[in-house]
Amino acid sequence: MQGTNDRSPWAAGWTWSAGADSTARRMDPPAALLATRKWAWALDPETPGAMPAAVGGTPVPPDHPHDPSMPRILAVAPPAPPESLGSAAFRTVHGVRFGLYAGSMAHGIASERLVEAMGRAGFLGFYGSAGEPPDRIETVLIRLKESLRDIPFGFNLINSPGASAWEEAVVDIYLRHGLRLVEASAYIQPTPALVRYRVSGIYRGPDGRVIAPNRIIAKVSRVEIAARFFAPPPEKILRKLVESGAISPEQAELAAHIPLAEDLTAEADSGGHTDHRAALALLPAMLVLRDRALTSFPNGTSLRVGLAGGIATPHAVAAAFAMGADYVVTGSVNQACIESGSSDSVRAMLADATQTDVARAPAADMFEMGVTVQVLKKGTRFAERAAKLFDLYKSHNSVEDLPEKDREWLETVIFRKPVAAVWEETREFFNRRDPATLAKAEQDPKRKMALLFRWYLGLSSHWANRGEPDRKEDYQIWCGPGMGAFNDWTRGSFMESPERREAALVALNLLAMAGALLRQAAWRGQGVSWSLRQEDLRPREKQVLEMLLNGTNE
Numbered sequence: 001m002q003g004t005n006d007r008s009p010w011a012a013g014w015t016w017s018a019g020a021d022s023t024a025r026r027m028d029p030p031a032a033l034l035a036t037r038k039w040a041w042a043l044d045p046e047t048p049g050a051m052p053a054a055v056g057g058t059p060v061p062p063d064h065p066h067d068p069s070m071p072r073i074l075a076v077a078p079p080a081p082p083e084s085l086g087s088a089a090f091r092t093v094h095g096v097r098f099g100l101y102a103g104s105m106a107h108g109i110a111s112e113r114l115v116e117a118m119g120r121a122g123f124l125g126f127y128g129s130a131g132e133p134p135d136r137i138e139t140v141l142i143r144l145k146e147s148l149r150d151i152p153f154g155f156n157l158i159n160s161p162g163a164s165a166w167e168e169a170v171v172d173i174y175l176r177h178g179l180r181l182v183e184a185s186a187y188i189q190p191t192p193a194l195v196r197y198r199v200s201g202i203y204r205g206p207d208g209r210v211i212a213p214n215r216i217i218a219k220v221s222r223v224e225i226a227a228r229f230f231a232p233p234p235e236k237i238l239r240k241l242v243e244s245g246a247i248s249p250e251q252a253e254l255a256a257h258i259p260l261a262e263d264l265t266a267e268a269d270s271g272g273h274t275d276h277r278a279a280l281a282l283l284p285a286m287l288v289l290r291d292r293a294l295t296s297f298p299n300g301t302s303l304r305v306g307l308a309g310g311i312a313t314p315h316a317v318a319a320a321f322a323m324g325a326d327y328v329v330t331g332s333v334n335q336a337c338i339e340s341g342s343s344d345s346v347r348a349m350l351a352d353a354t355q356t357d358v359a360r361a362p363a364a365d366m367f368e369m370g371v372t373v374q375v376l377k378k379g380t381r382f383a384e385r386a387a388k389l390f391d392l393y394k395s396h397n398s399v400e401d402l403p404e405k406d407r408e409w410l411e412t413v414i415f416r417k418p419v420a421a422v423w424e425e426t427r428e429f430f431n432r433r434d435p436a437t438l439a440k441a442e443q444d445p446k447r448k449m450a451l452l453f454r455w456y457l458g459l460s461s462h463w464a465n466r467g468e469p470d471r472k473e474d475y476q477i478w479c480g481p482g483m484g485a486f487n488d489w490t491r492g493s494f495m496e497s498p499e500r501r502e503a504a505l506v507a508l509n510l511l512a513m514a515g516a517l518l519r520q521a522a523w524r525g526q527g528v529s530w531s532l533r534q535e536d537l538r539p540r541e542k543q544v545l546e547m548l549l550n551g552t553n554e
Contacts, residue, residue: 013062015070016041016054024056025551030536033523035551036515037081042528043071055551075526077519081549082511083122085317085518087326089302090263093215094181095152097122099327100317100507102334103219103265103308104156104183105272105478106130107461111341112140114334114503119151121504126183128341130158131365131458133433134169141177154181154217159191160365163434167193175200175214183265184229185219186273186365190260195233196246199255209300210257218261219308219329221268221275223285229261230293230303259293262302263327268309271332272373272478273363283307283323312482313489314513314537322518330507332483337503343467346477347498349379355484359383361476362390364457368450376479380472382460385414389453398445399452414456414474423448426455495539509539512549 018024023038032040032053041059045052050071059073083091086099101124104110110128118125127144129137137155144153155174160166171193174182184194194216202212218229228234238252247255266286268279286305294303307320308329320328335342336350357378363371367390377383396402399419402410407419415422430438430451441448460476487496494500495509520532540548 014073015060015062016043016057016073017060017067017070018054018056019058021056021058023551024054024058026051026054027551029053029530030532031548031551033077033516033519033530033532034512034536034548036512036519037079037549038551039079040077040519040523041073042075042077042523042526042530044074075523075528077522080515080518082508082515085321085511085515086306086328087304090304090306090327093262093302094124096124098507098511099306099321100124100311100511101217101306101327101329102126102503102507103329103331104128104130104154104185105331105335105340106132106156106158107465108132108136108140108341109335109465109478110156111339112144114337114339114341115144115153116147117339117502117504118507119148119153121508123504123507124152124154124181125503126154126156129156129170130160130185131461134166134173137170138173138177141173141179145177152181154183155179157182157184157194157197158365159185159187159194161369162437163365164191164193165434167191171197180213181215181217183217183219184261187218187220187229188225190228190234190237192237192241192246195237195255195260196241198258198260199233199238199241199247199251202251202254202258204254209298210254212255212258215263216261217263217265217306219265219267221266221277221282223289226264226266226286226289227293229264230259230289231296232256232258233260257298259297259301259303263304263306264290265306265308265329266325268307269480269482270309270374271335271358271480271483273371274309274374274480276374277309279307279309279320280323283320283325287324310480310482310485311510312486314510314517316482316485317510317514318517318521321514322521330503330510332478332480333486333501333506334503335478336483336486336498337501337506338499339503342465342477344498345467345469345472346464346475347501349376349475349477350479350483351487351496351498351501353378353479353483353487355481355488357484358479358481361386362457364454364461367393367454367457368447373476373478374480376475376477376483380475380477382474382476385474386457386460386476389414389456393446393450393453396446396449399449400445419452422452422455426451489534489537490539493538494541505542506539508542509545512540512545513537 035055038055041054104126105128115125220226241247304326306327307325311328359377360372361383363373463471464475
């Protein structure tokens with residue numbers, strides 16, 4: 001531990017005293033930094049017979065009478081408990097204790113059970129409704145409202161090009177059951193369904209403020225797209241909604257005074273859909289956008305920016321908050337937890353992943369556009385096989401044009417049944433989900449080939465979620481490099497085992513240890529260097545963690 005720098009207010013000779021604080025105590029520096037619910041004091045290590053740090057107590061000015069044996073203060077760090085990190089406005093608006101939420105991984109990977117666990121622990125959780133049939137979404141929503149009652153939670157709303165009927169049906173469900181919060185993902189432009197959700201029920205309060213009861217958290221990775229969410233809903237869409245009778249002229253007029261979203265999640269390098277953005281560049285750009293957008297709205301408007309992608313270690317969480325994030329979002333790590341909608345087989349594979357065990361693969365929902373998702377490559381051949389399908393799609397105009405060896409590979413390795421049988425299943429699916437797309441495919445052989453290939457891309461994630469053993473090589477597991485970092489952090493702790501990974505406890509440990517790291521940085525700014533080690537920052541069981549945070553012995 002180094003001495004106080006000359007610019008520190010403590011350089012004048014302030015000392016520390018337990019005073020009347022019965023909870024004050026001397027301890028080693030790591031323990032003091034980890035006791036984030038208390039003030040942490042770095043003390044002169046030359047004081048004989050005592051630990052060089054303390055929590056609680058009080059500083060004594062140099063001109064006050066004091067015991068000469070009282071230790072000189074070198075640095076101080078204020079409390080940084082898990083419930084204080086991030087924006088107080090985010091926590092207040094959404095009615096939660098913590099500035100962290102569990103993002104909505106598709107196909108129910110962000111499951112009903114996960115949403116319940118996060119909600120009961122004071123976190124926001126979002127159900128992964130993307131790719132789910134509307135009747136299933138409605139069933140889960142009804143159950144969660146009955147189970148959680150007044151506890152806040154949300155559902156995903158994903159932009160699916162060519163599937164506007166699904167989006168509209170899902171918004172109908174959300175409005176019918178009074179769902180007040182959605183996480184909007186994969187949007188490039190606002191859609192009528194998204195705007196309708198936001199504007200429905202809008203009114204002017206007694207104090208003149210415009211109040212929109214339905215909130216959107218927009219997940220984006222490009223500043224130009226983000227700007228569309230930190231702006232009022234497009235006038236053209238509002239006009240069409242009025243013409244259709246979906247909203248009233250008065251609601252359209254009020255909508256011009258609110259942002260489409262008050263919360264914007266900057267999505268860096270993540271699992272699933274990602275632009276592989278660097279968080280260090282992306283988050284500051286979004287914060288600049290926020291400050292610029294605020295000038296367009298009435299005083300009192302709150303716009304908030306969070307960070308997702310790689311939020312898997314205490315260092316990542318601390319860095320996000322140090323850069324100014326209002327909240328953070330976890331994704332891949334939740335899939336590795338026992339509450340997720342994934343299978344035990346997938347959780348075991350994720351627990352074995354390193355940071356480099358990821359790859360890009362064609363996305364099922366935007367296959368023809370060449371859009372990719374980030375997936376786990378260790379233990380599965382999905383990325384390799386999906387990439388070959390896209391190469392075949394680019395090179396040929398129909399399944400009939402495929403060389404004999406490629407068609408044989410398609411039927412024996414990928415489909416494991418004749419092409420005709422797969423097409424019947426595909427026809428049945430799209431006849432229910434999107435008849436217009438099916439009609440186009442039946443007139444266009446290349447589009448038909450795309451839908452056939454999407455049969456494999458779509459089912460591969462379901463095989464993974466169900467843990468089908470004979471399809472393990474084809475598991476599509478959305479995963480970012482943060483999963484490997486999470487495994488590094490938990491190695492040697494109880495959380496190394498997939499069976500011991502509970503989403504809310506993971507989140508609480510991430511925030512708790514991030515608070516300790518932020519306090520370490522505060523000490524460093526005053527000239528005191530004390531590095532918290534991997535052992536200090538390891539995950540703890542809940543009871544032990546509470547003792548650490550309160551400054552009692554572990």
